[in-house]
Structure formats: C-alpha cells, structure tokens
Amino acid sequence: MHRHKAASAGKPRDDVYRAGFACFVGRPNAGKSTLTNAIIGQKIAITSNKPQTTRHVIRGILHRPDAQLVLVDTPGLHRPRTLLGQRLNDLVHEVWSEVDVIGVCFPADEPVGRGDRFIASEVGALKAKVIAVVTKVDLVDQTTLAQRLLDVAELYDFAEIVPVSSVSGHQVEILTDVMVKHMPESPQLYPDDVLTDEPEQMLIAELIREAALEGVRDELPHSMAVLVEEMLVEGKLTRIFADLYVERDSQKSIVIGTRGARLKDVGSRARAEIEKLLGRRVYLDLHVRVAKEWQRDPKQLRKLGF
Template sequence: MKSGFIGLVGRPNVGKSTLLNAIIGRKVAITSDKPQTTRNIIQGIRTDSDTQMVFVDTPGIHKPKNRLGKILNKEAYFTLNDVDVVLFLVDITEPLGKGDMFVIDVLKNVSVPVILVINKIDKLPKEEILRKIDEYKDLYNFDEIVPISAYKHDNVDRLINVLKSKLTDNIKYFDENMYTNMPINFMVSELIREKILDLTHEEVPHSVSVVVEQMDYNRESVNIQATIIVDRENLKKILVGKNGNMIKEIGTRARADIEPFLGRKVFLELFVKVIPKWRDREKFLNEIGFKEFNFDK
C-alpha cells in the first residue's frame, strides 16, 4: 500500500480545513468565515484500496499579534518540514498580496514537492481562473497547479490522483477505519468553538478558547462540562447574552453537532470564564495544549 503525509498550508481563510473535510468526507476540522479558525495541527486520514493519505491541516500563516499567533505560525512551519508533499492553498478571489508572497518565501526552504491549489473557483468565471493561474505560475517552481472548489467538491478527485502519483512510502500508518487521530475532548471543544465563531463578530472569535473540563459517560448519554475562556469581562457579557440567550444558542447548536459525533444523547453545560490576556500567557497556553515548538528539531 502506498502512503504518505500531506501538509495543507496557506494564509488564513483560504479553505484549508474545508478541503480537508471534503477529502476525508466528514468534519475533521471546524471551518468558518473568520480568519484564524484553525489553531492546531489536525490530521485527517483517507484510506482507499491502494493508498493511505494522512492530511495535516495547519493554522493559516499570518503576521502574529500575540504569543498564540506565533505558536500558530510555528505549527504551520513545523508541518512544512515534516510531510512528504505540501499543498499550498490560495483563495482565487483574493488578490495576490504580501501575505502570499510571505508564504512563498517560506516555501523556498522546503525540499518536498509543493502543489499549488487554487481554491474557490466556484466564485469566478473561467477566463479569470486561467489569468490567475498565469499570475502564480512564475512565482515558484510548483510541482503542479490544481484549481479546485473545496466547497463544491469540484476537481478534488483530480487533486487526489495527483497526490497519489507523488507518494512513495509503503507503510499503512493507521487502521483503515480511522479518519482522524485527534482526541475526542478536542473534537468536542472545537465543535463548541465553531458555534461561537458562527455567532460572534469582530474581535470576539479570536478572543475565545474552549476547554472541555469533564465528560461523564452513562449508558446512553454523556454529560459534558466545558468552559469558554475570554480575555475581557465585556466579552463574557456578549457570550452570555441577554437573559443568557447567547450561551443557550451556542449550547443548542453545539449539542446538535456533538450528538451525532458521539452517537449518544448529550447534556452540555457551558461556563464562561475571564482570563485576562490568555493569548499571551505561556503557562496557560501550555495548559490548554499549545506547546511552544522547538524549531530546530
């Protein structure tokens, strides 16, 4: 069986996690219309009759404003040096700018094949797509250029075939039933955070983290307690909402997603806690799973 690791990198919001989910056929990573949705390296596994592909989704590479941001970028850089093929995703509706050039610069130190994936082609007419491909092709020696729509699953099969031709390992890394190796607690906290991203705006989505404190399994149900962490008192007010309406809505939507994921009834209790400047507190970041990466591994 052929196999290998494939890294998904690019600026925030270009559709990396949407593509991961399209390839795996289920929700492995949460997505949203807000930049910097993904905060962890997330693996999705796709096994078919002759190939096992392990996709590694990463946080969007951006100019960091705090310690968390720095860690997110490092996660993406780390992935670049730890995979067999890199998929560099761009959003065709965004003008080629400084952010892309910054990532392309980083790619210059990568020794594995880099495939340029031009995403969101459902949003533009064909002539413009061809013009855009032209714009990118001279910037870097891409192994291949594949235009797709992750959202509409357009040309995703072609991308998979291109990838198959690049993989050389001959090991089955994971059991064929496995589609991710992310822990259940993490998936649950992410599903809750996704609802917060959907329901809030401006600075709120970035100021929020979710920690699952406890999951108690009964015969047919599970009681989950989770804390939503914000960095200011007024954000707590927004998340609780008038008469607790916001937190109720977050809970209802999250439960609707967590129940099919766990395959049982869910009782979800949400708390909101203020931890000032949590995105800059090293100890706290460590505690909730954001370890500083050692770059020179």
C-alpha cells in the same frame, strides 16, 4: 489487508501502495479547512470565515485501496503579535518540515497578493513536493480563473497546479490523485477505520468554539479558548462539561447574550454537531470564564493546551 473496493479509473495504477503526510497552507481564508473536510468527507477541521481559527494540528485520514493520505491541518501562517502567534508560527514550521506534500491554497476569487508571495517563499526551502491548489473556483468566471492560474504559476515552480471547488466537489478527487502520486511507497500508517487521530475531547472543544464564534463577526475572534473539563458516559447519554475562556468581562457578556440567549443557542448548535461526531445523545454544560490576557500568559497558554 484492505477491505476496500477495487481502485476506480483515473487512479495512479502502478500497483504500489503509497502512504504519507500532507498539509494545506495558505493565507487566512484560502479555504484550507474546507478542503480538508471535502477530501476526508467528514467535518473534522474547524472552519470559520475568521482568520486563525484553526489552532490544533488536526489530522484527517483518507483511506483508498492504493493509498493512505494523512492530512495535517496547520494554523494559518501570520506575522506574530503575541506569544500565541509566535507559538502558532513555530507549530506551522514544525509541521511543514515533516510532511511529504504541501498544497499551497490560493482563493480564485481574490488576486494573488503579498501574503501569497510570503507563503510561497517560505515553502520553497522545504524538501516536500509543493503543489498549488486554486480554491473556490465556483465563485469566478473562466477568464478570471485563467488569469489566477497564470499568476500562481509565476510565483513558484510548483510540481502541479490544480483548480478545485470544495463546495461543488469539482476536481477534489483529481487533487487527491495528484497528492497520492507524490507520496512515498509505504505500508498503511493507520488502521482502516481511523478518520482522525485527535482525541475526541479536542474535536469537541473545536466544535464548541466554532459554534461560539458563529455570528459574532468581529467582537472576539481569537480571544476565546475552550477546555473540555469532563466527559461522563451514563448509559446512552454522554455528559460533557466545558468552559469557554475569554479575556474580558465585556466579551463574557457578548458570549452569554441577553438573558443567556446566545449561550443557549451556542450550546444547542454545538450539541447537535457533537452528537453527530459521537453518534450518541449528549448533555452539554457550558460555562463562560474570564482568563485575563490569556494569550500573553505562558501558564494559561499551557493550561489551555498551547
């Protein structure tokens, strides 16, 4: 059934096939999405240096000879200020209650703080195996790392603590071994060739949104949503029509830029990423629209997929 090479050394060798769901949690910028991408080896979760940019539950699937690890990418947990914030938090808790393993991420380059304690206390009550992942270890020296590991160990009785660097790949494989070890025995959950079970349109919308957020440091982090209105396949070309929604006219002009330069730049960056994802030529038509206060309007939230 498995068209794979034999398991390499270091894998759990109990000859049992394991499969299950896992997710990474942690305060904003703890490196959750980057880690998901490093494990799956493909860019599937939107990453940005802004908190709260992951909005949808995007699953990445790691296929191994002995296991299948399904990663669920949750939005960051935060104290909600808007209806959207509340929905994100509900979504987080819903996802957490359904996974087998939770990896709580702590960035090595920042001290353990209130946000970390809040998250550790939230996961404590769940039935999942909880492991701690100390991320970004490439950014600190050994002494700082040792201190961070001690601080993390004091927060909660984690099943394991694994330091990793998504950027250099340090211990990423060890982390997947640890996660697989805590998965239940189970047949394969997805076919071998599936990397993510999200519809393409959602991934495309996220890539456009990521390109649009790039470089606009503080002007419009969360008040932007992308809706792919239409995808037409014409021979070797895929035509994609998408709308970028912002809340105010001032934000619209930021996204469009002087004489449309910024939007053109966003379009070409997003197009390159979408072509990589689809493996074919893409024509991308982007329009910026203003949807007043969409984060507080249930009707608009539904239309935009929340």
